[in-house]
Amino acid sequence: MTEKLRVAVLGAGGRMGQAAVQAVEKAEDLELVAALGRTDPLERLLETEAQVLIELTVPDSSEANVRFAVEHGIHAVVGTTGWGSAKQDSLRALLAEHPEVGVLIAPNFALGSVLASSFAAKAAKYFDSVEIIELHHPHKVDAPSGTALRTAQLIAQARKGLPAAPDSTEKALDGARGASVDGVPVHSVRLAGLYAHQEVLFGSEGEQLSLRHDSFGQASFMPGVLIGVRTVTSRPGLTFGLDGYLDLD
């Protein structure tokens, strides 16, 4: 019988962490060797001989956690937001010194969300206008969401060289037109009762296309987390976005 992959969860007391602990425990090919929180030393990863770290904490701590894992030869599957291009570049440089280690940073693990962002990138060049509305639970600490940032970047890439969207706004209250992410307006809603939702609106003369995805709970992310854990050990270097592990062409 093949040995089970040894997996640790960091941020195990959080909404996502708790769900990830359960998902790993249920998976027959995985062994949960550590469920760690803020007060646990990272050395627990070494003592428990973890092979893969699932990192689901907060933007301020994620980078240091992942760097610790990489420096000790542990693969990482990261769901925490806040991984801008400077942090990614610095991680790539570290990974170059540890060529056997893989890291997946996934702004969104929900397969429907990954597909919706990919469809949005495909649609982007065919419409005059595009705006993103992301809607989340009010406990979320970051805005815009990591998913919205990623979707906006994919859309902007696809629209390179095209004219800017028509917009005659001359006077606006601060924030009224959302945050501009690579030129794409992103509007963040925080509303009690919601969990994680996003709508990408495309418009041209006489027509509109809406691409909406809804996550109703942490369960929506677990199949993607497990794909990440099972794939990361054979994908050295940094992969940004779960789409990098899927066949979406």
Ligand SMILES: NC(=O)C1=CN([C@@H]2O[C@H](COP(=O)(O)OP(=O)(O)OC[C@H]3O[C@@H](n4cnc5c(N)ncnc54)[C@H](OP(=O)(O)O)[C@@H]3O)[C@@H](O)[C@H]2O)C=CC1
């Ligand atoms: N990629 C994806 O598909 C998804 C990503 N996310 C992202 O994942 C992250 C976690 O989300 P969520 O679970 O909802 O958030 P929570 O606030 O519920 O959980 C975060 C957890 O991290 C712990 N924590 C904080 N600092 C550290 C640290 N230095 N070391 C270890 N643990 C720490 C917190 O502990 P304490 O309570 O003691 O502070 C808490 O238990 C967020 O960035 C969120 O945006 C969320 C959903 C899906």
Ligand SMILES: O=C(O)C1=N[C@H](C(=O)O)C[C@H](O)C1
């Ligand atoms: O904080 C959350 O809840 C979520 N965070 C991720 C993001 O910022 O995109 C993924 C999902 O939207 C849930």
